[in-house]
Amino acid sequence: MIDRLNRGNKAMLRTGLLGTIAFALSLTAAPAQMNHQHASEAACDESVLRCASKVTPTFAPDGTLWLAWMAGGQVSVASSKDGGHSFSIPVQVSKEHLNLDWGPDARPKIVVDRKGCIALAFSVFRDKAFNGQVLTTRSTDGGKSFDELRPITSSNESQRFEALGLDADGSVFAAWLDKRNRVPAEQSGQKYDGAGLFFASSKDGGATYSEARLAADNTCECCRLGLAFAAPGHPVVVFRNIFDGGVRDHAIVTFADPATPGEVRRVSKDDWQIAACPHHGPSLAISATGTYHVTWYTNGKARKGLFYARSQDEGRTFSDPIPVGRADRNPTRPYILAGPRGMTVVWKEFDGEKTTVNLMTSRDDGQSWSKPTAVAATTDTSDHPLLVSDGQNTFLSWMTKADGYRIQPIGDGS
Amino acid sequence: MTRHLLAGVFLVGLLLSATASEAPQQLKPFVRGSWQDVLRSHAGRPTLVHFWGVTCGPCKVELPLLGKFMTDHAGIDVVTISADLVPDLPGATRSMLEKAGLWSAENWTFSDGFVERLRFEIDPAWQGDIPRTILISRDGTMTTIEGSAEMKELEKWSDQQLAVKR
Numbered sequence: 001m002i003d004r005l006n007r008g009n010k011a012m013l014r015t016g017l018l019g020t021i022a023f024a025l026s027l028t029a030a031p032a033q034m035n036h037q038h039a040s041e042a043a044c045d046e047s048v049l050r051c052a053s054k055v056t057p058t059f060a061p062d063g064t065l066w067l068a069w070m071a072g073g074q075v076s077v078a079s080s081k082d083g084g085h086s087f088s089i090p091v092q093v094s095k096e097h098l099n100l101d102w103g104p105d106a107r108p109k110i111v112v113d114r115k116g117c118i119a120l121a122f123s124v125f126r127d128k129a130f131n132g133q134v135l136t137t138r139s140t141d142g143g144k145s146f147d148e149l150r151p152i153t154s155s156n157e158s159q160r161f162e163a164l165g166l167d168a169d170g171s172v173f174a175a176w177l178d179k180r181n182r183v184p185a186e187q188s189g190q191k192y193d194g195a196g197l198f199f200a201s202s203k204d205g206g207a208t209y210s211e212a213r214l215a216a217d218n219t220c221e222c223c224r225l226g227l228a229f230a231a232p233g234h235p236v237v238v239f240r241n242i243f244d245g246g247v248r249d250h251a252i253v254t255f256a257d258p259a260t261p262g263e264v265r266r267v268s269k270d271d272w273q274i275a276a277c278p279h280h281g282p283s284l285a286i287s288a289t290g291t292y293h294v295t296w297y298t299n300g301k302a303r304k305g306l307f308y309a310r311s312q313d314e315g316r317t318f319s320d321p322i323p324v325g326r327a328d329r330n331p332t333r334p335y336i337l338a339g340p341r342g343m344t345v346v347w348k349e350f351d352g353e354k355t356t357v358n359l360m361t362s363r364d365d366g367q368s369w370s371k372p373t374a375v376a377a378t379t380d381t382s383d384h385p386l387l388v389s390d391g392q393n394t395f396l397s398w399m400t401k402a403d404g405y406r407i408q409p410i411g412d413g414s
Numbered sequence: 415m416t417r418h419l420l421a422g423v424f425l426v427g428l429l430l431s432a433t434a435s436e437a438p439q440q441l442k443p444f445v446r447g448s449w450q451d452v453l454r455s456h457a458g459r460p461t462l463v464h465f466w467g468v469t470c471g472p473c474k475v476e477l478p479l480l481g482k483f484m485t486d487h488a489g490i491d492v493v494t495i496s497a498d499l500v501p502d503l504p505g506a507t508r509s510m511l512e513k514a515g516l517w518s519a520e521n522w523t524f525s526d527g528f529v530e531r532l533r534f535e536i537d538p539a540w541q542g543d544i545p546r547t548i549l550i551s552r553d554g555t556m557t558t559i560e561g562s563a564e565m566k567e568l569e570k571w572s573d574q575q576l577a578v579k580r
Contacts, residue, residue: 041527103469104542128506130469221471274561277470278543297541332541350530381528401527
């Protein structure tokens, strides 16, 4: 009896201790796990689409929808032949784990040409100081495999915020923000603000790029670029610049050809004088009429919030900015697209609990706009809303942590 | 069995002692409600709250200046909050705070992926630009400085606060 009792007591003691250990472990592990779930932008840690924090769509000329996304330390690509209802088995563009740029305005870029050649670009952090590196790759077998990752430039200074565009002749135009000019400036004892807007082109579907060249120096260093084509061979880039006095307002540059940047012109005088990273870049679309359409965020003295303006003279002058979204709902992340039947702008609004994607359309090339309507919502963190067109319809592309990825057709002024 | 039990007890002891000894030096997780915690715990004391991020260029320049400010102004509570989009970079965050002389400040890091909601609780109009500094006076008055703060401005505010008798 005593022996049994002792055994029983030992068993209980063991159970109790194991319970204590488990409890102690749970005290440390559970908050860590909970913290991870809450702290992450992503719903899960794998490389699958459901775990993505950023998803970028594009339609190939044959109507295939392609996605490139960041998830689980990888950039993956998949395609859909049925408008996003089902996707091919994802292909990771590299075998190694990538230290991907997780800045708010970072995301993989993807273009697909008429031959089905896929060009990709994205940024990684190259060191512990968070200096960036733009990596590129391409696929010539329909996305089954990708070339080895290559830096877009041989410079070892920081590069981030790349943009890719497919020109009419199939060449790929790339622009990015590059800190290489900081070094010679500081060596000569001069202060260097921001970054340089650099560019290059690829004539082989994104396998190799021409030597990097400067389009504009001392731009803001932490916002995405807007890129579109005014005509074949004429890329246009809109970016947050640093004007005299540290004013971070928007500027635009039209290229005479893919190797010749034109004059830097100002989009608007918002007068946002700030030594900070806004992490909130602009969006550009150019309609068939040649009108430039720009939407952006500012917190300037002249105006605060999201704005839209248009230019009918290649960016020399812009219309008076009109506000976008409800000022009391914190409108953010505007994106504009010239669709088959008109202009569309989407942006996010937040009421303290719920994020909605709102939309407005224009049938007269941006002269007047529809009343905004909410077209999607989520109650947890979300990617920027994007627009994409297959040439017939316009779609909202939006990744959310709570509800996953969605691509939904929307009205576009038709 | 006894050995296992002792090992278990030792493990529990280790876990508890590790948690206890590291607690004062850890970055505090900034989650829903943390902003009110910050306001409550510093109520009645002049407090400088600085929002920054490890990838933010202007922040790298300003952080050491704030470290010196903290050293020179013992009467001001200094709170830092790493407000990057994705947190969970305690190594980099700590390293930068240490280099700037700010590790002994009250340091928080965003620990909720829904950063819009965290920012909304602090300032509904804040869209995430960093650096950003909020000066909280003894009477609770808040002054927001967008972008890098001018140290002269901070000095002036500090002098005013420390001159006010409670």
